[in-house]
Each structure stands twice: as C-alpha cells, then as structure tokens.
Amino acid sequence: MIVSDGVVPAIEVSDLGMVYPGGVRALKGVSFQVEKGEFLAVLGLSGSGKSTLLRCVNRLLDPTEGSVHIFGEEVTALRGSNLRKLRCRVAMIFQQFNLVKRQTVMTNVLSGALGRSRLLPSLLLTFPQAERARAQAYLERVGLPDRGDSRADALSGGQQQRVAIARALMQEPQLFLADEPVASLDPALRHSIMRHIEILNREEGLTVLCSLHDIDLVTRYATRLIALRDGELVWQGLPENFDQGIFKEIYGQEAEPASNSGY
Amino acid sequence: MRNEQDIDSPTLAARFFAQVQVVGIDALLVGTSFLMVEFLFLAFSGRRSATGLLLTAEGILDLLHYGWIAGAAVLVAIAWSxxxxxxxxxxxxxxxxxxxxxxxxxxxxxTFLGWFVAILIQLTFFSGWLITELDLVSFLTKFSKAADILNGLMHPQASILHQGAVLLVQTIFLAFMATAFAIPVAFVLSFPSARNLTRGTWASRLLYMAARTGMNFVRAVEPLVWALIFISWVGIGPFAGVLALWVHSVAALTKLYSEQIESIDTGPMDAIAATGATTLQILRYGVVPQVIPPFLSYTIYRWDINVRMSTIIGFVGGGGIGYILKPRVDLGEWGEVGTLVLLIAATVWLMDIASAKIRERIV
Incomplete structure (x- = not known):
C-alpha cells in the first residue's frame, strides 16, 4: 500500500504464466508486488488460479512464463539446494492442513525445521533439544501446549490448522503463504485461525500472501487485495475501495456476497 | 490454444501408428476366427492320417494353412478398415x-461387430472343447479308478504324521524367511516403481521403466521355475525354496507396495517439500507414515500366499512338506498322502483366518 522508494519488495511477480502439462492454462500475465509487512489477499473463484499462483511463489510448481523475485532474488529457475534454501524462508499453510496424520503433533511441528536439520537424525525422527523446546513454544503460542503427544488426526480441523501454523512458524519464515487457510473449517472457527495469522502480520511484521474467497474475511484482515479471474489479474486495490461493482466483475453477474462468517 | 490444436490434429506418425494398431488387432482376430473355422471343418470331416488313424486335435493343428490365412486376414482387416x-x-x-x-x-x-464377436466366442468355445480333449464319457463312467485315491485320502495314516509335522514347521519358516527377506528389498524398490514419485526428471522415469519391467519379468516366472534355478545354485533343500519364494515375493510386494504409494494423499508431501526438506526427508515424512499400515497388511497377505506356495515348492526339491509328499504320490501311498494333505489344508486354513483377522485390525 505504501510504495516504498528504494526498498526491495518482499515478492515481485512479473508477467507470470502457467500452463499445466495437459495444456490447461492456469495463469496468464500476472504482475504485482507485495511490500514487506503487507497482508495481501488473493481473491477469486475456485479454479481462478489462486492456488497455482501461491505454489509458483515457493516453487511447488514451476511457472512456465514470467518470473518471481523474493526480496530481490530471482527464484523462478532455482534448483536443488538453492530451491530448498528458498523454501526454508517461505512457510506455507494449506486448505486441507496437510499434516502427516499418523505422526504426533510434536513431530509435525518439528518437521518445519527439516530444512536446517541434519539428514540422518531427521530420517530417524530425532531432533536436537533446542528444536524440541522451540516446537513446544510454538505449540503453546497456537494454544495447544499439551497436545504434543497426540496423533495429528486425533485433533479437530481448527486444531490441525493451528498445528500447521506452528509447523510454519518453526521454519522462522520471512514470508507466510496461506492457501485458503479457513475454507475447510467451520465458519465459527475461521476468525480464530485468521487472528493467529493477523497477529503474525501486525505484531511481528511477517509478510502474508493469503488466498481467500470469503469477502468478509478479506475486508477485515487484508491490507491490500488482488483479484484473479480465469488466471488473469483483474483488479487490485485497498479493502475500503472494494464494492459491489468490483465484486460482480470478479465473481460474475450472478454472484451474491455470502455472509457466513458469523459476524 | 496450441495444445488444443495438438489434440485435434495428431501428427501423421501418430495417425499412422493408430491405423497400424487397428489393422493389426483386426487381422489377429479375423485370422484366429478363420483358423478356428478351418480347424473345426477338418475335425468334423473325419480326416485320417497316412496310417489310417483318425487325426487328433494336435494333428489337425499341424495341418492348418497358417500363412495363407494370415495373408487373407490382413486383407480382410484392411478392407474392413x-x-x-x-x-x-x-x-x-x-x-x-x-x-x-x-x-x-x-x-x-x-451391428456387424456384435455378430463378429458373438461368432468368435462360439468358435473359441467349440475349438477349445476339441483342443483340450474334453471327454465327458470318461469323466462320467470311470470314477472307480479314482475311488482308490479318494478312499486313501479319507483314511489318513498316522505313520507319517510325525515326519509331516516336522516338515510342516519347516514349510512355515521357509515362507516366513522368504517374506522377511523380501520386505526391505521390495520397500526400497517400491519408491522408484511408483509413477507419482517418478514424474520429475528423465532419469527418474528411466528408473521407473527399468524397475517396472524387471519386476514384471521376475513375476512372470513361476516360483517353481525359480526353485529349479536356485536348486542348481545352492543345492536341494529348504534354502533353495526360500530363495525361490523370496525372488517372487520381492516382485509381487514391490508391485503391491508401489500401487499403495501411488494412491497416497499428496498434500503432506507438498507441505513437507514446502519446508525446504530434501527428497529423502519428503519420502520419510510425507510418504512413509501413510503407507506403513497397508504395507504391513500386504506383507502378511504375502506370507499367507508363501505358506501355500511353499507346500508345493518341495515337489521339485525346494524343501518343506512337498518334499515328502511327491514320492508318496508317485508310490501311490494314498493314506499317507491323505495325512499330508490334511496337514497342509489345516495350516493354510489357519493362516488364512489369522491373516484376514490381523489385516482387518491394521487397515
């Protein structure tokens, strides 16, 4: 929102395009910047390319056109250990939480430290005492201090997403990606997860890039918005400038804003 | 856009290849049906050999005009196309x-196709009847010869019970060792044999092809043949049987394991990859925890199959209870055969129940 002169943006996406091997085009000519400390929400219908965009940033997917710079560093062509170093700095949480269900909550949180762990001990699921203490601290922070020994799939959806946040924090990231973090949760629990992310953003200055489709959540938590439609960037602006007309433009004339977030 | 056009207008080479496939399949089916027609015609025409004997099915198969019919079939296939x-x-x-x-x-x-397939099935059935020399008369009138055997089986003799029980223990352990040694090898091989883990690079695709082809070959060779190979390698005895079942189990378990890996939820893999983990760490955290229970289940199932197989592996000298069963059959000691068969049946039955119960609990 503040165009900072001379300061490198946290994320700079230029002319990004993605065509899947089957020939489906998911992104086309997408360009935008995320300044340090922003909470940028990505809006759009399912299938509009939000997930693809996020996955191109931490290179879970390889974009076919354009480039992504993170803190000034070109990441589009990174391979091997350079790619892993990038991923260490960029944490991600997912709509389906993506915890390793049959492992303990503690092991799930510790897996956030894999990028800096020694290979052999990590393959035996052992971590240094310092990392375990850190993991415990993050579990306390997301409000699950005594669930470390539970199996991950014994937790409720909201609790699983909080474990995923703890795993992400374990990376000590500079960037936080969230792919529809509350879409699989009960509406009543959505704010609890969003508030955790908000605290990271407002109080610790962590840059957040978050795809969301719930308009209420977007206008309440994001500092700036971009909107995708059929893989193209169709609008960007501030939450206060978002109105009915823009909504129809993004979601189509048939759409109605749904208010299901328990205001 | 470019891709859609690619789908609509395949290259000339691709169209040619498809056309060759069409004609090839048609020629094969038309040729087979022509051959069966000629076979049935000769069989029912009562043709005799030079010595005046009625020709057997094998004799008739020798007489068919394979070359001419293949040529005719290709022409018909092209014409139909x-x-x-x-x-x-x-x-x-x-x-x-x-x-x-x-x-x-x-x-x-x-449809023409419908009639063609219907007639093909009829021809196959009647040709099969003659080629396999089905003989309902013998089946219905000569039961008395087999009655001796059945009578012996009904009156098992205790004389061989002790030796049989001892070898039965050997049989179960033989199956166990073969399964146990197969687990680590199949575990390692199953990862390069899983399609979803080997899409990344050309090297990994090559590895996938090599692993799959090798395993399919090993699996295609029967354990009894492997037993013969290993008997000449390490000598007659249970160890040859262990090796034979081991090789076959590695191939079978690799296939079952890799299919399991192919059906995992890729979400955790993505999440672990996103933390900056290496490939080995992604496999350890994102894949292994998901596949352990089904792997265990398949392994127990395989042990169950191996017990069954190890009872006959002794027929060729691979150790186990089959080793004493074969000579009893040859000598016609049906009472003792009955004892051994009962022992085998009881073991297989118990293994079956136990394996089903355990697998039920795991998955």
Missing part, C-alpha cells in the same frame, strides 16, 4: 478409437 462406413466399427477400431457415435446405443445383434 477402408469400409467401416458400411460395415461399421471393427474390433480394432473400437479398441483404438472407441465405437462410432451412431453405434453406441445399438444392441449387439444390429
């Missing part, structure tokens, strides 16, 4: 391109 607008979709065309739109809702009796 050229006239599919008139005679409808041929079997080869149906397999390569699918049925034509207007034929999809027709009953089989209104």
């Amino acid at each position: 050229a006239t599919h607008g008139i005679f409808g979709t041929s079997p080869g065309r149906a397999m390569v391109y699918g049925l034509a739109e207007e034929e999809r809702d027709l009953p089989w009796s209104q």
Whole structure:
C-alpha cells in the first residue's frame, strides 16, 4: 500500500504464466508486488488460479512464463539446494492442513525445521533439544501446549490448522503463504485461525500472501487485495475501495456476497 | 490454444501408428476366427492320417494353412478398415478409437461387430472343447479308478504324521524367511516403481521403466521355475525354496507396495517439500507414515500366499512338506498322502483366518 522508494519488495511477480502439462492454462500475465509487512489477499473463484499462483511463489510448481523475485532474488529457475534454501524462508499453510496424520503433533511441528536439520537424525525422527523446546513454544503460542503427544488426526480441523501454523512458524519464515487457510473449517472457527495469522502480520511484521474467497474475511484482515479471474489479474486495490461493482466483475453477474462468517 | 490444436490434429506418425494398431488387432482376430473355422471343418470331416488313424486335435493343428490365412486376414482387416462406413466399427477400431457415435446405443445383434464377436466366442468355445480333449464319457463312467485315491485320502495314516509335522514347521519358516527377506528389498524398490514419485526428471522415469519391467519379468516366472534355478545354485533343500519364494515375493510386494504409494494423499508431501526438506526427508515424512499400515497388511497377505506356495515348492526339491509328499504320490501311498494333505489344508486354513483377522485390525 505504501510504495516504498528504494526498498526491495518482499515478492515481485512479473508477467507470470502457467500452463499445466495437459495444456490447461492456469495463469496468464500476472504482475504485482507485495511490500514487506503487507497482508495481501488473493481473491477469486475456485479454479481462478489462486492456488497455482501461491505454489509458483515457493516453487511447488514451476511457472512456465514470467518470473518471481523474493526480496530481490530471482527464484523462478532455482534448483536443488538453492530451491530448498528458498523454501526454508517461505512457510506455507494449506486448505486441507496437510499434516502427516499418523505422526504426533510434536513431530509435525518439528518437521518445519527439516530444512536446517541434519539428514540422518531427521530420517530417524530425532531432533536436537533446542528444536524440541522451540516446537513446544510454538505449540503453546497456537494454544495447544499439551497436545504434543497426540496423533495429528486425533485433533479437530481448527486444531490441525493451528498445528500447521506452528509447523510454519518453526521454519522462522520471512514470508507466510496461506492457501485458503479457513475454507475447510467451520465458519465459527475461521476468525480464530485468521487472528493467529493477523497477529503474525501486525505484531511481528511477517509478510502474508493469503488466498481467500470469503469477502468478509478479506475486508477485515487484508491490507491490500488482488483479484484473479480465469488466471488473469483483474483488479487490485485497498479493502475500503472494494464494492459491489468490483465484486460482480470478479465473481460474475450472478454472484451474491455470502455472509457466513458469523459476524 | 496450441495444445488444443495438438489434440485435434495428431501428427501423421501418430495417425499412422493408430491405423497400424487397428489393422493389426483386426487381422489377429479375423485370422484366429478363420483358423478356428478351418480347424473345426477338418475335425468334423473325419480326416485320417497316412496310417489310417483318425487325426487328433494336435494333428489337425499341424495341418492348418497358417500363412495363407494370415495373408487373407490382413486383407480382410484392411478392407474392413477402408469400409467401416458400411460395415461399421471393427474390433480394432473400437479398441483404438472407441465405437462410432451412431453405434453406441445399438444392441449387439444390429451391428456387424456384435455378430463378429458373438461368432468368435462360439468358435473359441467349440475349438477349445476339441483342443483340450474334453471327454465327458470318461469323466462320467470311470470314477472307480479314482475311488482308490479318494478312499486313501479319507483314511489318513498316522505313520507319517510325525515326519509331516516336522516338515510342516519347516514349510512355515521357509515362507516366513522368504517374506522377511523380501520386505526391505521390495520397500526400497517400491519408491522408484511408483509413477507419482517418478514424474520429475528423465532419469527418474528411466528408473521407473527399468524397475517396472524387471519386476514384471521376475513375476512372470513361476516360483517353481525359480526353485529349479536356485536348486542348481545352492543345492536341494529348504534354502533353495526360500530363495525361490523370496525372488517372487520381492516382485509381487514391490508391485503391491508401489500401487499403495501411488494412491497416497499428496498434500503432506507438498507441505513437507514446502519446508525446504530434501527428497529423502519428503519420502520419510510425507510418504512413509501413510503407507506403513497397508504395507504391513500386504506383507502378511504375502506370507499367507508363501505358506501355500511353499507346500508345493518341495515337489521339485525346494524343501518343506512337498518334499515328502511327491514320492508318496508317485508310490501311490494314498493314506499317507491323505495325512499330508490334511496337514497342509489345516495350516493354510489357519493362516488364512489369522491373516484376514490381523489385516482387518491394521487397515
């Protein structure tokens, strides 16, 4: 929102395009910047390319056109250990939480430290005492201090997403990606997860890039918005400038804003 | 856009290859049906050999005009391919391109293809009857010869019980060792044999092809043949049986394991990859925890199969209870055979129940 002169943006996406091997085009000519400390929400219908965009940033997917710079560093062509170093700095949480269900909550949180762990001990699921203490601290922070020994799939959806946040924090990231973090949760629990992310953003200055489709959540938590439609960037602006007309433009004339977030 | 065009207009080479497939499949099926017609014609014409004896099915198979019929079949296949607008979709065309739109809702009796397949099935059945020398008369009238054996089986003799029980223990351990040694090898091989883990690079695809082809070959060779190979390698005895079942189990378990890996939820893999983990760490955290229970289940199932196989591996000298069963059969000691068969049946039955119960609990 503040165009900072001379300061490198946290994320700079230029002319990004993605065509899947089957020939489906998911992104086309997408360009935008995320300044340090922003909470940028990505809006759009399912299938509009939000997930693809996020996955191109931490290179879970390889974009076919354009480039992504993170803190000034070109990441589009990174391979091997350079790619892993990038991923260490960029944490991600997912709509389906993506915890390793049959492992303990503690092991799930510790897996956030894999990028800096020694290979052999990590393959035996052992971590240094310092990392375990850190993991415990993050579990306390997301409000699950005594669930470390539970199996991950014994937790409720909201609790699983909080474990995923703890795993992400374990990376000590500079960037936080969230792919529809509350879409699989009960509406009543959505704010609890969003508030955790908000605290990271407002109080610790962590840059957040978050795809969301719930308009209420977007206008309440994001500092700036971009909107995708059929893989193209169709609008960007501030939450206060978002109105009915823009909504129809993004979601189509048939759409109605749904208010299901328990205001 | 470019891609859609690619789908609409395949390259000349691709179209040619598809056409060759169509004609090849058609020629094979038409040729087979022609051969069966000639076979049945000769069989029912009562043709005799030079010595005046009625020809056997094998003798007739020797007489068929393979070369001429193959040529005719290719011509018919090409002709059908050229006239599919008139005679409808041929079997080869149906397999390569699918049925034509207007034929999809027709009953089989209104298409040329339907009649062709129906007649092909009839021809196969009647040819098969003659080629396998089905003999209902013997089956229905000569039961008394087999009655001796059945009578012996009904009166098992205790004399061989002790030796049989001892070898039965060997049989179960033989199966166990073969399974145990197969687990680590199959575990390692299953990762390069899983399609979803080997899409990344050319090297990994090559590894996938090599692993799959090798395993399919090993699996295609029966354990009894492996036993013969290992008997000449390490000598007659249970160890040769262990090796034979081990090789076969590695191939079978690799296939089962890798199919399991192919059906995992990729979400956790993505999440672990996103933390900056290495490939080995992604496999350890994102894949292994998901596949351990099904792997255990398949392994127990395999042990169950191996117990069954190890009872006959002794027929060729691979150790276990089959080793004493074979000479009893040859000598016609049906009472003792009965004892051994009962022992085997009881073991297999118990293994079956135990394995089903355990697997039920795991998955």
